Amino acid sequence: MRLSLRARLTITYGGLFLVAGVVLLGATYALFDQQLSRSGTKVLATRLNPGPGGVPPAGTTQAITEPRTPSEARVMADADDWMRKQRDELHDAAVTSLVTQGSIALLVVGGAAAGFGWLIAGQVLSPLHRVTETARRIAGSPAADRGLHERIDLRGPRDEVKELADTFDTMVERLDRSFDGQRRFVANASHELRTPLTLGRALVEVAMHRESASPDVRQLGETLLQINSRHERLITGLLLLARSENEITSRAPVDLADVVAHVGAQTALEADGAGITVETETSEAMTAGDALLLERVVQNLLENGLRHNTESGWVSVSCRTEDGRAVLEVANSGPAVPRYEIPALFEPFRRLDNDRIVTAKGAGLGLSIVQSIVRAHNGTVTAAPRPGGGLTVTVALPSADPEDGDVLPGAPAQAPRDLPAGRGGRARSAVRS
Structure with missing residues (x-):
C-alpha cells in the first residue's frame, strides 16, 4: 500500500x-x-x-x-x-x-x-x-483546452508552495491563450477562405455553361469543381471542428434512434450509388446535447464507413441504451486497418497512407470532428479493427430520461430539432444497390 x-x-x-x-x-x-x-x-x-x-x-x-x-x-x-x-x-x-x-x-x-x-x-x-x-x-474536462480558464490563485506568504501555484497559473494562462488563439485563427481563416472559393466556383460554372465552351473546357471545369468542393468540405470541417471544441451551453433531450433514421435516409442515395448495403438496428437511446452536432457525429461515421469500404461491402449502424449510457455503434467492411494506426485516425488531417492524395475521399477531419463533439457531450469514442477488415466505432454518451426531461446537470432545456420518428421499439432496414 x-x-x-x-x-x-x-x-x-x-x-x-x-x-x-x-x-x-x-x-x-x-x-x-x-x-x-x-x-x-x-x-x-x-x-x-x-x-x-x-x-x-x-x-x-x-x-x-x-x-x-x-x-x-x-x-x-x-x-x-x-x-x-x-x-x-x-x-x-x-x-x-x-x-x-x-x-x-x-x-x-x-x-x-x-x-x-x-x-x-x-x-x-x-x-x-x-x-x-x-x-x-x-x-478531467471533456476537452483538455476547455478548463484552462481556471486558476489556483493561491493566497498566502511567498513561499515555495506559493511560487509553485503561481508558476502553474502562468503556464495554464499561456496555454489558454495559445488554444484560444488557435481556435480563433481556424475560425477566421475558414471564414475568409470561403469567399474566394465561392467566387471561384461561380466563375468556373459560368465558364462551363457558356455556349462557346469546348468539351475540354467543360471537362476541366468539372475537375476544378471537384477540387473546389473538396476544399469547401475541408473548410466546413474546420469550422465545425472549431465549434465543437467550444463549451456546449445549451442541451436538449435527443434520441439517437431518430438521428440514425434521419441520417440513414439522407445517405441512402450515396450508399445505393456505391453499391454498399446499409443496415440499421435501433432502439431508444436517449441522451442530452446539441441535436445538430449529434447528427453530424452519426453522419460522419456513416459517411466514413461508406467511403472507406470495398465493392459490394456493408455498413451496420445500431444504437441502444446500455449500463446507463446511450451507445451508438457503426461497423463496416473494408480494407484491413492495423491496430497501431487507429489512434492516428482521430487526429486532424490524418488518414491511412494510401488515402493521402489530392483526390482523397475526405479531408481527414471526420473522426477528429466526431471525437471533439463526443467529448463536448461528456462521452467517449473508441475504434477497433474488425478481423475481416474495416472498423467498429463505438460512441457512448450519458443517457437522459425522456419521461421527466432530466438532462445533464446545469444544462437548460431546448427544443430538439425535428427528426423523423424512430423511437420506441426496434427498426431494421437495408439499402441495397
Missing part, C-alpha cells in the same frame, strides 16, 4: 520524536544510576566514621576498611548490607520510575506528537492539494 506524503511526514515526525525521547530517557537513567552509586558509597562512609558535621575525618579510610574490634566488624557488615539493600531498592524504584513509567509517558506524548504532526502536515500540504485538485479538474 502506497502511503501519502502526509502519512510519511507524520511517521517521520513521530519516529524522530520517539528516537529523541528514548535517547533522553536512556541518558537520564545512566546519569541517575551513576549518581546513585556514588551517593551510596559516600553515605556508607559517613555512617561508619562520622566526623564533625557528619564528614569523615581525614585518614579514616583505614578505619573504615579494617575494623579494629569484632563488634565494629559486625556493625560494618550490618551497615554494609543495609546500604546495599537501600541502594538496590532505590535502583529498582529508579528503574520502575524512569524506564517503565517513563516509557509509558513517552508513548503517550509520542502519540500526541504524531497527532499534532498529522494536523500540521495537513495544514502545510493543503496548498499542494489545491494545486492537485485544480490540475485534476483541468485534465
Whole structure:
C-alpha cells in the first residue's frame, strides 16, 4: 500500500520524536544510576566514621576498611548490607520510575506528537492539494483546452508552495491563450477562405455553361469543381471542428434512434450509388446535447464507413441504451486497418497512407470532428479493427430520461430539432444497390 506524503511526514515526525525521547530517557537513567552509586558509597562512609558535621575525618579510610574490634566488624557488615539493600531498592524504584513509567509517558506524548504532526502536515500540504485538485479538474474536462480558464490563485506568504501555484497559473494562462488563439485563427481563416472559393466556383460554372465552351473546357471545369468542393468540405470541417471544441451551453433531450433514421435516409442515395448495403438496428437511446452536432457525429461515421469500404461491402449502424449510457455503434467492411494506426485516425488531417492524395475521399477531419463533439457531450469514442477488415466505432454518451426531461446537470432545456420518428421499439432496414 502506497502511503501519502502526509502519512510519511507524520511517521517521520513521530519516529524522530520517539528516537529523541528514548535517547533522553536512556541518558537520564545512566546519569541517575551513576549518581546513585556514588551517593551510596559516600553515605556508607559517613555512617561508619562520622566526623564533625557528619564528614569523615581525614585518614579514616583505614578505619573504615579494617575494623579494629569484632563488634565494629559486625556493625560494618550490618551497615554494609543495609546500604546495599537501600541502594538496590532505590535502583529498582529508579528503574520502575524512569524506564517503565517513563516509557509509558513517552508513548503517550509520542502519540500526541504524531497527532499534532498529522494536523500540521495537513495544514502545510493543503496548498499542494489545491494545486492537485485544480490540475485534476483541468485534465478531467471533456476537452483538455476547455478548463484552462481556471486558476489556483493561491493566497498566502511567498513561499515555495506559493511560487509553485503561481508558476502553474502562468503556464495554464499561456496555454489558454495559445488554444484560444488557435481556435480563433481556424475560425477566421475558414471564414475568409470561403469567399474566394465561392467566387471561384461561380466563375468556373459560368465558364462551363457558356455556349462557346469546348468539351475540354467543360471537362476541366468539372475537375476544378471537384477540387473546389473538396476544399469547401475541408473548410466546413474546420469550422465545425472549431465549434465543437467550444463549451456546449445549451442541451436538449435527443434520441439517437431518430438521428440514425434521419441520417440513414439522407445517405441512402450515396450508399445505393456505391453499391454498399446499409443496415440499421435501433432502439431508444436517449441522451442530452446539441441535436445538430449529434447528427453530424452519426453522419460522419456513416459517411466514413461508406467511403472507406470495398465493392459490394456493408455498413451496420445500431444504437441502444446500455449500463446507463446511450451507445451508438457503426461497423463496416473494408480494407484491413492495423491496430497501431487507429489512434492516428482521430487526429486532424490524418488518414491511412494510401488515402493521402489530392483526390482523397475526405479531408481527414471526420473522426477528429466526431471525437471533439463526443467529448463536448461528456462521452467517449473508441475504434477497433474488425478481423475481416474495416472498423467498429463505438460512441457512448450519458443517457437522459425522456419521461421527466432530466438532462445533464446545469444544462437548460431546448427544443430538439425535428427528426423523423424512430423511437420506441426496434427498426431494421437495408439499402441495397
